[in-house]
Amino acid sequence: MGQTSTSLCCIFICFMLAQTVFQVESANILFFFGVSSYSHRLPAWPLVTGLAEKGHNVTFLSPFKAKNPHPKVVDYAPRKFSEWAESWDEMNMFDMRKKGDMYKQWLILPYFGIAMCEKLYSDEEFINWVKSSTYDLVFIDALFNECGYGMAHIFGAKVIQFDTTTVFPWYSSAFGSPDETNWIPDMAYVFGANEVTFQNRLINALIPVGWDLFRSWIYFPQLEEITRTGLSTTDLPTFQDIEKNVSMIFLNTYYSEEFARALPPNMVSIGGIAYVEKRTPLPKDLAAFLEKGNGFIYVSFGTVADLQKMDASTQQAIIGALQSFPELQFVWKLRNDSLLKEFPNGNVYISNWMPQQDILSHPKIKAFITHSGLIGIQESIYNAVPLISFPIFAEQDYNAERVHRNEYGIRLEITTVNQAELEDAISKVVNDSKYDPDFKFTQYSTNDA
CATH class of the missing domain: 3.40.50 (Rossmann fold)
Structure with missing residues (x-):
């Protein structure tokens, strides 16, 4: 009797499980x-x-x-x-x-x-x-x-x-x-x-x-x-x-x-x-660098544009502006670290590859200096990070114009920028509250995507 009951129970379970099986066709x-x-x-x-x-x-x-x-x-x-x-x-x-x-x-x-x-x-x-x-x-x-x-x-x-x-x-x-x-x-x-x-x-x-x-x-x-x-x-x-x-x-x-x-x-x-992916820990040397400071700005001109291809006056304007903020740290995506000698106080971290999403989600980040690629802009909006946008090619002017109109950040022209302009932009996005409140609303809307 017990064996019969067990058999009937197994048949019943198999029957019930069969109801949950769907035909799946992979493409x-x-x-x-x-x-x-x-x-x-x-x-x-x-x-x-x-x-x-x-x-x-x-x-x-x-x-x-x-x-x-x-x-x-x-x-x-x-x-x-x-x-x-x-x-x-x-x-x-x-x-x-x-x-x-x-x-x-x-x-x-x-x-x-x-x-x-x-x-x-x-x-x-x-x-x-x-x-x-x-x-x-x-x-x-x-x-x-x-x-x-x-x-x-x-x-x-x-x-x-x-x-x-x-x-x-x-x-x-x-x-x-x-x-x-x-x-x-x-x-x-x-x-x-x-x-x-x-x-x-x-x-x-x-x-x-x-x-x-x-x-x-x-x-x-x-x-x-x-x-x-x-x-x-x-x-x-x-x-x-x-x-x-x-x-x-x-x-x-x-x-x-x-x-x-x-x-x-x-x-x-x-x-x-x-x-919306789960964040991964930063590389140990980068994490240690950020922990010892009170806030940092992330700098990246993407995978195509390269600082070394810019003329000397533009390079010096960017370097000079960053040198003017010794109280801030800068995390800079560059193909080589030869510029480290320009920052003897050690407030700059340079690498040819950066875990961008993890950096932009860091609680100590203050702003992102970018070439206005859409992916970087969206990552910044997602993490409520204000931007300084330098469009260089493709649809980046279109992206930077939206950043400017919506006051997610400030748009500058890479071919004419001088040190004073960039210094002023950094001061504004770090200290001016107008680059915060409306930005948060967009962040929450995007998080629902």
Whole structure:
């Protein structure tokens, strides 16, 4: 009797457990981040690892290997592609800005996309990988990585664009986002709140038209020809037709820190997903350095801009301003520590790599001097850290303008800044309470993302 009861009990338990079993089907997912700095992977990485943890087969294709690999994510960096990406360091964005060629930087970027496509499809190893791989979904970094459209077609995969910044000017015709050029400044042709003139608005309205023509007549035809030749395919649709079937666009923005845009249903703001991770302890030497002080300012010009490429007067203005605050500590991301000799009292810590999120969440931080990259700005908002913004290239003027308008911090011009200007900005963001209260509201709103 007891044995029968036990058997019946086991059958009952199995029956009940069976009700909780769902059919799960894992997908093969590719993230294609070709023309992008290493920082572009940061806002996407929680999505990459989250999908892998859910049981999907995830591959991340870029020129750079992950600094902290995930055991369930395949990191694919074709050798020739990585070697080509090393040449990007030769570009001097500061020099181009000083010459007034800010928009020229934007005109160069699509040709990087074309050159990348040529490099990939001239690599037999990569071509064989494309032809032998199967993917159900391809995430494409939205900034001139449309070379990925050809791969998605070969795979028969759905496409989602991952936009690491805000709405691009060609989105109105490509994806149906409302054209709001009458009041929102173009991300490259940025004008201030007091510069909404007829001329600026006219130029602002014509920029999307120019991009549409360029993409239709020059950019896409070249990508299509490279893809057709590289993959030896004859049934490749036009990239415009492929783009019409893009399923969704993820925007690395959030409503509380962006202009009040009207977005169609296929565009989803996901800014903030990278900034809810558990903090990790700082390196011991950095932690010890910060503990002995009463407050510090973090200085970083990102992974592309480099202080050594700035002219002597700009370098001296920055160094001189920091020297004027011996009571503060400075944590400075630099490629070499040769500048330490300029700070004999030992209030500067220099390293070529910094755990940025952990630094910005430190209770003793006072401000962040930045090149106005969106990721750094969002991390600062998340941690309620005021900013001094020095835009240098790409959409950084657009980011810095929002920082200035919303009083998250102060915007300065890197090519003309002098020591007195930077000293004044540091004093204001550290001591002026106006860079605090409204900032907190945005922080809480972003924390809900």
